[in-house]
Amino acid sequence: MDILNVLVVDDEYGMRRGAERALRDIVLHLPDINGEVRFEIRTAATGKELEEKLAAGPTDILLLDHKLPDITGLEILDRIGKSSLDLLTIMITAYASLETAVSATRRGAYDFLAKPFTPEELRGAVRKAARHLLLQRQARRLAEEKRQVRFQFTSVLAHEMKSPISAIEGYLQMVKERSIGNSLESYDHMLDRCLIRIEGMRKLIADLLDLTSIESGQRQRSLATVDLADVVRGTVENVKGEAQKRDISIDLEVPDGLMLQADRTEIEMILNNLVSNAVKYNRDHGGVRVSASFIGDEIQIQVQDTGIGMTPEESIRLFNDFSRIKNDKTRHILGSGLGLSTVKKLAMLYEGDVTVKSQPDVGSTFTVRLKNQPSVANAQQSTGSNAVLIFS
């Protein structure tokens, strides 16, 4: 629950007491912004007292009488305007003249309340101000969280970039200093490792660009009917070399004519990530199976491998940015830790998700569920039912 500090400034004792009673001990519910607020009330009778109270502690809402014995409300507004941006003033006046309202608003008053008013009217005005302040606070909290997330992301990214540089630099220094003799062949392994780490950095940069292009929303999406079988074949082509080298078979169970309204590049990113992982984290002589089908109005893609698998704890953090499962089995495998987090973000664009079932040393099955893009809702119905027909 938020607490807002209200300062009631009026030279009439009855007014101060009345306002205090109307606001004290109530909890305002603002369900539309998920807010709850109560008030701490302080009062002041003169301009001098007001200044003392303002200086003494935080004030969020000022209920300000237009006429005080030693100063006018408008003069107070002028002073406050220069010192505080977070204070909302509700001007109280005995005679509701438009002129006073206009000059008060011009000098920064948030709202206006004409005497005489009921406790309910007072609460209404305060409620409006409280809502404004709470929204402002929420926006600030959100901005702060975003800054924190960005800082975290950048810190980890910096570390991920510096690690390969350290490795390459170290190896090159050893080569330069001929640390293990003069024969060039002795350094083959070090140079190979340098090349591998450079490849890893290139992959990190590519994945980073993919991820940020999705997150920024800047990327121009071009929605069209995408033939899933066609995308899968292209994806498999990319990993074929690696799979053959390690005798990993790849089976496809994706019927022709499985159509999805989607951005082709996004679907390629999803499949490329999952299928290349299924090969990378597989055992030699293992297998990968890619299957897809419509279930209701969702397309479900499954990529199954016979690889190293994961524990349930590892599976949980798998889809976070830069999350890599580091152990003896994965240490030699290159990865940016961004691929699956990208898949997750892409699936969310399609009102879907990605999940994993895995067992250590048995394998993992990744399941992605995607919906036809709603912006082409008209095509959704027919495409969906066609696909089911073809499939059945």
Added chain:
Amino acid sequence: MAHILLVDDDQDLIEMNKTALTKHGHKISAAYSAEEARKVAKDNPPDLAVLDVMMEDKTAGFELARRLHEQTPNLPMIMLTGIRKEMNLNYSFAPDETWLPVTKFLEKPVNPRVLADEVDKLLAGKS
């Protein structure tokens, strides 16, 4: 010859430092995580440990240093770090809550030969 424990989650860093230290005549144990390091140190106590800071989490090396110190109070330790500046991490050599029982800090990247020289210096100082 001494028994050196290398702890780093980067296999290349382990590999190059191992090469350099082996050349200086040392026997090397490697661990890729703080957890593994504690186990190795318990089973086969090293004469000196070289620790990376950022492993399982961004300060895993700090915690490891404290644990190794508990296990072997006189163990000299070298900490390799490149993250003090960007992560605003606090530590000091004074015995307070930020204290680290580390003999020497080296800022990454560290030339493996320089590391091997530092190891020899520390070992010579000890004996």
